[in-house]
Amino acid sequence: MGFREYLDDIDNKGLLKKVDIEVSKKLEIAGILKQMEPTPIIFNNAKESEFRVAGNLFCTKNVIASYFKVDPNDLIPMLSNAILNSSEPEIIKNAPCQEIIEQNVDLDKLPILFHCEKDGGNYISSAVVVTRDPDYGQNLDFHRAMQFSKSKFSTRIVRGRNFHTFLEKNDELDVAFCVGNTPNIMIAAATSVEIGFDELMIANALEPIKVVKANSVDLMVPAEAEFILEGRVFKDEKHAEGPFVDLTETYDTIREEPVFEVKKITHRKNAIWQALLPGALEHKILMGMPREPTIFNKVNETGVKCLDVNVNPGGCSWLHAIVQIDKKTEEDGKKAIYGAFAGHSSCKHIFIVDKDINIYDPLSVEWAMATRFQGDTRMVVKEKEPGSSLDPSAEPGTKMTTKIGFDLTKPLVAKGKSFEIAEFPKVDIKKYFNE
Template sequence: MNLEEFALKLEEKSRLKRVKKPISKKLQCSAIMHELDGNAVFFEEIKESDFRVFGNPFSSKELIGEYLGLSPEKLVSTMINALENPTEPLLAEKAQCQEVVEEKVDLDKLPILQYTQIDGGNYITSGVFIARDQEYGLNMAFHRCMQLDKTHFSVRVLERHTMEFMKRNGGELDVAVCVGCPPNVLLAAATSPTLGESELNIANSIEPFEVVKAKTVDVLVPSMAEFVLEGTLSMNSLEKEGPFLDLTGTFDFVREQPVLTVKKITHRKNAIWHALLPGGKEHRILMGMPREPTIFREASKEAKVLDVNITPGGCSWLHAVIKIDKKSNEEPKKVIEAAFKGHSSLKHAFVVDKDINILDPNDIEWAMSTRFQADKDLYTYPGKKGSSLDPSAKQPEKLTCKAGFDLTIPASADKKKFERVKYPKIELKKFLE
């Protein structure tokens, strides 16, 4: 299913908002996306471009589940399975992402949005970079791109695999930037497997898909992408990138970053541009969801873990709630420490019992108010490496105080004192006519 078909599917279920009036890529699309955050919104006519824009298409677990044909509760186990059993995608001869090969590169023709007044420029936010290293093979990762002119971007590249590949290749790396990818590709691109494990294979295990050879660079790209921008990323020429609104909703500052020179653009006929709202729900879900399975895996070494939720209130990055079937008082602390191993940027970990709804912040707070004593159940870990995204951490060293909260009932306690009393069930309809 491409983005066009997904939009139609959502429309049939009355889950798509359509904006038919002409709208500007500068600040207008983003304002509407922000108002409708959590809902898919389709912009039929962009004033500055012939292409249409799809905003927030995967901005809830329900929307991702809708595309993949999975209930939201099944997503963590699907991700765990994909991380443990990656499989290679099929190689296709022809693909929709290459239906049109543009004669000339002109980035001004694309609906690259400006999201907020303070942004350093127009930004690609949903771009998945695919690059190859002779030894390690293919790597896939998100990197936001700030448009500099008709053929160049400055690109935010953290010290991860894309940067490593660039350094190993003399500072210059051929890349394909894919926009309008299906959610299996997006979720896989946000995982951080060890060097040499291709995220393309993780995506294929979430849902099988086809790849095709890019036209001018030696990488494979998802056939179903809407656009592919091929070119060279270079750390030998740096340009200013930022400021830009980041995951926490606060501003990321200006840095000197590698420059991407775009040499070829291919796309589907009538292609749709995927706009991802920085700091919005889609950004948060794609960041957080791939860490739930890694926390689950580590914590399961210490206790019977039933579920993990990286909460939106914690920017879908800094807070995790782990539901366990507790057997001993030693387990919560071990689970907290395992969670920090499973997601190194995690700042606060909350461990709850199996009767707590970890998708409901009120229920988690209820557990804290009725089962937690700060002098016994709080574990603090000062001076640890946390997240570059936390404005309260000591930056750029990322130094923070991590903390774990044991919100579980003490193993030896009289459980009845802590458990919610249940009201009788009744068939309301019979009484409210």
């Protein structure tokens, strides 16, 4: 299903809210989206642009699961399977994303949102970025980009990302920032796989896609995207980037980041700009969800049976993971902690729970901590290791952090009180009350 078809589909189901009055890309659209989160909204009358804007489209796992027509529990195996069985997308010549080829580049004509009061500028936050290295081939990832002229952005490129490796190697890179994508493409772009693996093949395995050669650069881009911003990123031409809200909902600092010069814009007829609120649910889901299969697989590799993983929004969908295991030996909890850290090295706190705990209910996890955990024997402390640069409490500049694993599983043999939740009698409640 393309982006457009998806909007039609949720509109037909009555799930898409419409704002028809004029709204500004400066603060207003982001404010409405945040207040209405997770309701999908289309803005039909953006003040500063001829284009419509849609946002809050894929804010929850339930929405993403219903897009793929699977149960939320099937998302981890679905993504693992797509990575293992990736496949080449179909290449086409006439693509919707190239219906209109703009003759001049003027970024002011696009509804690039100014999200929060202290932001450094208008930001693209939803773009899937395609680039290519002569040896490794194509790569997909996300890079926010702050507009600072009619044709230029500064774009945040975290060290260690494949894009960063490519740029260090090549000094300049052709890029395509693709806006208006469906979850198969967005999840694939957010997945970290070995360098040289074109994530469009993961997107295609999740749901078949078509790709087309970009208009002015030698890159294959999703044919049904709404907008393609083509151009070049320069390693040594830098510009201030920030402040901007990051995943933790706190402000990221201003840095000198590489310039992205837009040389060509292509788009669909009546194109719709995709908004994605920084630090909000949709951003969190896209960051955390692709880490769940990697944690799941690494825990299983330790010999402990992993049942489910939740990289939960309360932990910024990045810094915490709750891992459910089928405990068979007393060592399983600690083994699972080490496995989980191996599956997501940016994670700071790992919580291992039994199968009777609901990993999607923070109260249930807290209950396990309150009743099954002892700090002196059930905790693994990994002092000062490289963690996440996003964590405001990590050592500034070095991302060094203390990681902790909490084994919240109950002992296999209870020596004192029972660890089981007492069952109350089940009754037919309707019998007792007059409606």
